[in-house]
Amino acid sequence: MGAGHAHALYVHEHSPVHRLAPQVKLAAAFGFVLAVAVTPREAMWAFAVDAAALAVVVRLARLPVAFVLARLAVVLPFIAFAFLIPFVSSGERVDVLGVSVSQLGLWGAWNVLAKATLGATVSILLAATTEIPSILRGMAQLRVPETFTAIAAFMIRYLELIAGDLRRMRTAMTARGYDPRWLWQARPIATSAGALFIRSYERGERVHAAMLSRGYTGTMPPLDRRAATTREWLVAAAVPAVAVSTAIAAFLALA
C-alpha cells in the first residue's frame, strides 16, 4: 500500500504556482491546450514560444527539469506512432537523408509531436503543483457536475485499494507456482479480474452503507470551497494568453 505522503506526480514545494487556486490552474491549462491545438502546424516558431511560456512556469514552480522530462516519457508511444506517418502518407514526396517520405506526412508527424508534447507538459505541470483533492475541489468550483467529481473522487480513493487487492491475488498465484509468460496462460488472470470485480462491487455496497449511516441522502455536501481572487485569475490567465496570442499571430503570419 502507498506509504508516500502524496501521489507520484505531485512535487512538494511552496511556489507561487503551487499556491494558486486549483480552479484557475485547471482553466488556464485547458485554455492553453485549446490554443495550442488550433495553432497552425506550419508556424514552427509559435510552438517554440508556447514551450518557452511553459519553461517559465516550470521555473516559477521550482520543479526539477529532470522530473518534468522524465514524466514526458508518457508521450513516447504517440511520438513513435507519429514517426510512421511520413512513410505511410500519400502526396508529394521529399527526400530526407536519402529516404523518400511524404511531405504532408512530415507535417502531420510534426503536428502530433509538438502538440502532444506541449499538452502533456501542461498536464504534468498541473499535477506536479496541485494535489488531487485540490483538483477535485477546483473542478467543483468550475461547476463540473457533482456526479463527475464524485465518481473521480471515489475512483482515486479506491484505485489504490483495488490495485492492492490485485497485487495480493497475483502474489497468492505466484506463491502457488503460477508464472505466466505466454498468452495461453492468461486464464487465471481473467478469472482474478472477475473475482476483483465482485470484491469491488461488495466494497461499493459497504461504502454505500457507511455513507447512509452518516446521513447521506443522495447529494454530496459542498465542502471546503474557496473562491479564487481576481488577481489569481489574471496571473493564471497569462499562460493561455501567450498561447492564444501566439496562435493568432501565427494565423496572421500565414495568411
Next chain:
Amino acid sequence: MSHSAVEIRGVHFAYPDGRKALRGVELRIEHGQRVALLGPNGAGKTTLALHCNGIYTADAGSIHISALAVADANLPEIRRRVGLVFQDPDDQLFMPTVREDVAFGPANLGLRGNELDARVIEALDAVGAVDVAGRAPHHLSGGERRRVALATVLAMHPDLLVLDEPTSGLDPAGRRELVDVLRGLPITQLVISHDLPFTLELCERAIIMNDGMVVADGSTRDLLADEPLLHANRLELPFGFDPTVVRRDNRPTSPR
C-alpha cells in the same frame, strides 16, 4: 429519563436469499453502558448492528434508540444518534482527505463554515488525530485509520456508538490507544468483538449471540469465566488468559 439508550424487542430478519439472520433478538442497554456483543461468525452480530441505524429493516419486532423508533420517518435523526463504525476503515473513509471525511457526516446534518470546521477539529482531537487532517485516508497507518473512522462518527455527536470488530488488524500499540480513546468517551457503546481480553477491559457487561438470538447476558467477567458457555458458542480465551485474576484496577468501570 426512564427510557433506555437501546431497546430491541423481538427483532426478526431474513436476508433476501431466505437465510434467517435474526430470530427474535431481545436487548436493552442503559445510558452510559459499554456492552460487548460476542458470538461466533455468522451469529448475526453485524446484522444486528446494521439494524440499529436502519440500514436493514427488521421483518418483525421493534428497535428504539433513546425512545425514538427506528423507522423510515425518523432515519435522519436515528443516524445522527447512532454512530456506526464499520469493521474495515477503508469502507468508512471514502473522501479524498481526512478533514473532508470527518466533515461528511456533520455537513449532511446541515452544518457549514466555521461551525463545521470546529466540529471536525473537535472530533479529530477526541481521537488524537488532528495532525493527520490534511492527509489522504490511504496514507494513514492502520491505527490512525481506525481512530479517524471513529472520529467520522463522533463528529455527528452520537448518543450511541456501535463498533464492529474495532481491534481487527490493529497492532498491540494501536489497540492500546483505541482502548484509551473509547474508555474516555462518555457515550453508550455496543462493541462487537472476538477479542475477549479487549472486551473485558472495556465493557462491564457482555451479551453472547448465537444463531440469531441472545443466548447469554451478564457481567463480562462472569461470562468469560464460564468455560462451558464459551465453548458452546465457539468462543475461546487466549492461551493462558484467566479473566478471574485480571487486576481489579484494570476492571472496567461504569460511567454511570
